[in-house]
Amino acid sequence: xxxxxxxxxxxxxxxxxxxxKRSYRKLAQQLHPDRNPGDAAAEARFKEVSQAYEILSDxxxxxxxxxxxxxxxxxxxxxxxxxxDIFDMFFGGMGGGGTRRRGPQGGQDSEVAISLTLFEAAxxxxxxxxxxxxxxxxxxxxxxxxxxxxxxxxGDCDGAGEVRRVRNSILGQMITTQACTRCSxxxxxxxxxxxxxxxxxxxxxxxxxxVDIPSGVEDGSVMRVNGQGAAGPRGGPSGTLYVRxxxxxDERFERHEDDLHTEQTISFAQAVLGTSIExxxxxxxxxVEVVPGSVHGTVIRIRDAGVPHLRxxxxxxxxxxxxxxxxxxxxxxxxxxxxxxxLAAHRGENVHDSGSLLSRLRGKAK
Numbered sequence: 001x002x003x004x005x006x007x008x009x010x011x012x013x014x015x016x017x018x019x020x021k022r023s024y025r026k027l028a029q030q031l032h033p034d035r036n037p038g039d040a041a042a043e044a045r046f047k048e049v050s051q052a053y054e055i056l057s058d059x060x061x062x063x064x065x066x067x068x069x070x071x072x073x074x075x076x077x078x079x080x081x082x083x084x085d086i087f088d089m090f091f092g093g094m095g096g097g098g099t100r101r102r103g104p105q106g107g108q109d110s111e112v113a114i115s116l117t118l119f120e121a122a123x124x125x126x127x128x129x130x131x132x133x134x135x136x137x138x139x140x141x142x143x144x145x146x147x148x149x150x151x152x153x154x155g156d157c158d159g160a161g162e163v164r165r166v167r168n169s170i171l172g173q174m175i176t177t178q179a180c181t182r183c184s185x186x187x188x189x190x191x192x193x194x195x196x197x198x199x200x201x202x203x204x205x206x207x208x209x210x211v212d213i214p215s216g217v218e219d220g221s222v223m224r225v226n227g228q229g230a231a232g233p234r235g236g237p238s239g240t241l242y243v244r245x246x247x248x249x250d251e252r253f254e255r256h257e258d259d260l261h262t263e264q265t266i267s268f269a270q271a272v273l274g275t276s277i278e279x280x281x282x283x284x285x286x287x288v289e290v291v292p293g294s295v296h297g298t299v300i301r302i303r304d305a306g307v308p309h310l311r312x313x314x315x316x317x318x319x320x321x322x323x324x325x326x327x328x329x330x331x332x333x334x335x336x337x338x339x340x341x342x343l344a345a346h347r348g349e350n351v352h353d354s355g356s357l358l359s360r361l362r363g364k365a366k
Contacts, residue, residue: 005052005055005056005065006056008048008049008052009023009024009027009049009052009053009056010023010027011023013066017057020053020056020057021053021057024049024050024052024053024057027049028046028049028050031043031045031046031049032046033046105185105186105232105233105236106232106236106237106238106239107134107229107230107231107232107233107236107237107238107239108134108229108230108239109229109230109239109240109241109242110131110133110228110229110230110239110240110241110242111241111242111243111244112129112131112241112242112243112244113243113244113245113246114127114129114211114213114243114244114245114246115246115247115248116213116217116245116246116247116248117247117248117250118247118248118250118253118255118282119282120213121213121216121217121218121219121245121247121307122215122216122282122307122308123215123282123308124212124213124214124215124216124217125213126210126211126212126213127210127211127213128208128209128210128211129208129209129210129211129243130206130207130208131206131207131208131209131241132204132205132206132207133204133205133207133229133230133231134202134203134204134205134230134231135202135203135204135205135207135230135231136201136202136231136235137194137196137197137200137201137202137203138196138203139194139195139196139197140194140196140197140201142201142202142231142234142235143194143201143234143235144190144193144194144197144199144200144201144233144234145190145192145193145194145199146192146193146194146195147194149190149191149192151188151189151190151191151234152188152189152190152191153187153188153189154180154182154183154186154187154188154189155182155189156180156181156182156183157180157182157183157187159187159188160180160187161179161180161183161185161186161187162177162178162179162180162185163177163178163179163180163181164176164177165177165178186234190234199234200233200234201231201233201234201235201236202230202231202233209225209228209241211223211225211243213245214310215307215308215310216258216307216308216309216310217245217247217310218245218247218255218257219245219246219247220244220245220246221244221245222242222243222244222245223242223243223245224240224241224242224243225240225241225242225243226240227240228240228241229241252280253280253282255307257307257318258306258307258308258309258317258318259306259307259318259319259320259321260282260305260306260307260318260319260320260321261320261321261323262279262280262320262321262322262323263322263323263324263325264277264279264288264322264323264324264325265324265325265326265327266290266294266324266325266326266327267326267327268326268327268328270290271290271293271294271295271296271324271326272292272293273292274289274290274291274292274293274294275289275290276288276289276290277290279302279320279322281302281305281320282305282306282307286302286305288300288302288322290324294324295324295326296324296325296326297323297324297325298323298324299321299322299323299324300321300322300324301319301320301321301322302319302320302321302322303319304316304317304318304319305317305319305320306318306319306320
């Protein structure tokens with residue numbers, strides 16, 4: 001903030017209270033944020049001018065400033081409340097600002113969680129969900145009024161749902177609006193409330209909602225169902241129901257987006273010589289060829305055997321990846337050992353002698 005408060009207000013140090021007021025009013029109108037949208041410099045200047053006027057319009061604080069060149073003292077800095085009052089006038093809503101919505105307000109949003117299997121998440125499913133939510137009172141059909149009666153116009157706001165207040169300030173006449181406290185902004189009051197809902201128009205009700213889960217949803221997905229949340233009071237629109245999806249783990253597969261991964265174990269001989277293995281899918285098992293010489297960690301890709309793409313309507317699926325794991329037995333019988341040693345000798349491979357292996361196997365058997 002500039003050190004010379006008089007310069008901020010564009011007046012001489014001998015300016016009278018009326019001159020201060022006139023100059024401040026002129027500057028405040030020029031620098032008002034509504035007249036300078038998005039101009040941070042103008043907004044900052046507006047605050048400085050307002051603070052300067054707060055000090056100089058107070059005789060005691062002005063005298064302190066004239067003598068010591070600052071306003072540090074009783075009240076500390078720019079306290080005192082008058083600047084806040086000015087900000088309230090500008091930012092709290094003058095005439096023409098956002099008008100409050102008249103009539104019944106909307107109901108609250110609600111959330112429910114459901115669990116699916118991987119198959120259900122992949123191909124979609126229809127689920128019935130049990131809910132207990134505020135819904136329109138069946139006795140008054142949501143009006144909140146006793147039978148044979150109806151709401152009447154609120155006398156405090158004359159049916160407008162809001163009350164306008166006028167107050168005078170140094171910048172002129174300011175008009176503020178706020179929701180009518182008597183009718184809660186609805187513009188109507190209930191003289192004879194319904195005995196079942198006590199005038200709210202709502203009662204807690206159990207209902208069964210059928211929800212169609214699309215194919216391809218993932219764990220943690222959230223579905224938005226408009227108009228199925230809590231009903232609004234006295235006929236107000238219902239909120240939104242959010243359905244959170246939980247997909248249970250499947251011991252056969254690991255899912256990565258729309259692709260599936262599975263591990264299949266084969267023997268050493270099958271890896272070397274090749275074989276055909278049966279692999280599970282989301283639907284029926286299929287035969288997969290393992291080429292001779294496959295190593296541990298070999299991945300076989302099966303196209304279009306994964307999860308359907310979300311809302312693809314059958315057009316496109318992820319892939320299934322089969323990861324091969326070679327089983328190395330921890331124990332073998334004598335014939336198997338003999339054959340392996342013959343193979344090692346044939347290939348010129350160095351292995352432990354027979355005694356060390358057989359002694360370990362006998363030790364495990366004891």
